[in-house]
Amino acid sequence: xxxxxxxxxAPGKIxxxxxxxxxxxxxxxxxxxxxxxxxIVTESLQNEIQLSISSDYSLNGPSAGLKREYxxxxxxxxxxxxxxxxxxxxxxxxxxxxxxxxxxxxSKKYPHIHIDSEIPPGIGLGSSAANSVASLAxxxxxxxxxxxxxxxxxxxxxxxxxxHGRPSGVDNTISTYGGIQFYKEKKFSQLNIPNLSSxxxxxxxxxxxxxxxxxxxVAKLLEEDTTKYQKILEEIGKLTTIAKxxxxxxxxxxxxxxxxxxxxxxxxxxxxxxxxxxxTNSLVQLGSLGSKLTGAGGGGxxxxxxxxxxxxxxxxxxxxxxxxxxxxSSLAERGVQVEQ
Ligand code: PMV
Numbered sequence: 001x002x003x004x005x006x007x008x009x010a011p012g013k014i015x016x017x018x019x020x021x022x023x024x025x026x027x028x029x030x031x032x033x034x035x036x037x038x039x040i041v042t043e044s045l046q047n048e049i050q051l052s053i054s055s056d057y058s059l060n061g062p063s064a065g066l067k068r069e070y071x072x073x074x075x076x077x078x079x080x081x082x083x084x085x086x087x088x089x090x091x092x093x094x095x096x097x098x099x100x101x102x103x104x105x106x107s108k109k110y111p112h113i114h115i116d117s118e119i120p121p122g123i124g125l126g127s128s129a130a131n132s133v134a135s136l137a138x139x140x141x142x143x144x145x146x147x148x149x150x151x152x153x154x155x156x157x158x159x160x161x162x163x164h165g166r167p168s169g170v171d172n173t174i175s176t177y178g179g180i181q182f183y184k185e186k187k188f189s190q191l192n193i194p195n196l197s198s199x200x201x202x203x204x205x206x207x208x209x210x211x212x213x214x215x216x217x218v219a220k221l222l223e224e225d226t227t228k229y230q231k232i233l234e235e236i237g238k239l240t241t242i243a244k245x246x247x248x249x250x251x252x253x254x255x256x257x258x259x260x261x262x263x264x265x266x267x268x269x270x271x272x273x274x275x276x277x278x279x280t281n282s283l284v285q286l287g288s289l290g291s292k293l294t295g296a297g298g299g300g301x302x303x304x305x306x307x308x309x310x311x312x313x314x315x316x317x318x319x320x321x322x323x324x325x326x327x328x329s330s331l332a333e334r335g336v337q338v339e340q
Contacts, residue, residue, distance in 0.1 A: 124295025178335025256289025
């Protein structure tokens, strides 16, 4: 690759099965989706380390058209805004990533790092991990530093820890390696699935959610009624294991059923929301084989599995007509990759 310009992209994710129960040692199944972050690194024209971020969350979401420009300030250990039409401060993970790659590299070049993401932040689609993985890959290639996939994933996990405190590592792993990952007790295995004609429709409910709040809610419920809630978590765990073999056999109908069952269990667990239930029901009416919330719950996104592209596309249009942000993705999208 021409090291005057490096471009890498990395995917977001959805949890197909096992959110919350995974916190208690049960398995989870996660897939990479086709919403990606692209990171373009070029030589800075100003002999300064620069970072710019533009976001166009594909579907005219409220964050479309945001632009931010920063320069790195090593004394203050942060990127300082030169221009920003976005009120959120810059993610400190970018400083960590840039500092670490520059430290490991022998090259003395000044990079300009540009982030361009299609993944809406804060709705459980793994945007921060995708940003970290794409920028680590692109920046290290620009700085002529050869990072193994393992090292890249490890650094992305460190970046995730800066942002989220105690993440499971699912988001950075799926963004690095892509595909579908089965995760249990800190171990990941890639699921080899047959070439399925299957599509996931992802709908953003627009209801804000917070992973920490809902993880704590489940912990509290477990304390109050251990038998009841442990049983629900175990059932989700069993169902996730059944989903694993069905995915590998390509039983798409059964996977849909299991998703709907998982949704009912998540509702029993207290992480549902009437709007999420309404959206899952609408997706089923629109021809989905099964539907559930994805991620922490209480808001955020729901997903519906389809075996027919036209139907999935119609569902996306229908959801958009109702004012929701909606996307269509295949399962098992590619992990981090070089772009032309
Ligand atoms: O909504 P997300 O992507 O933050 O997923 C949360 C998944 C949980 O199982 C609820 C928490 C976790 O750390 O696994």
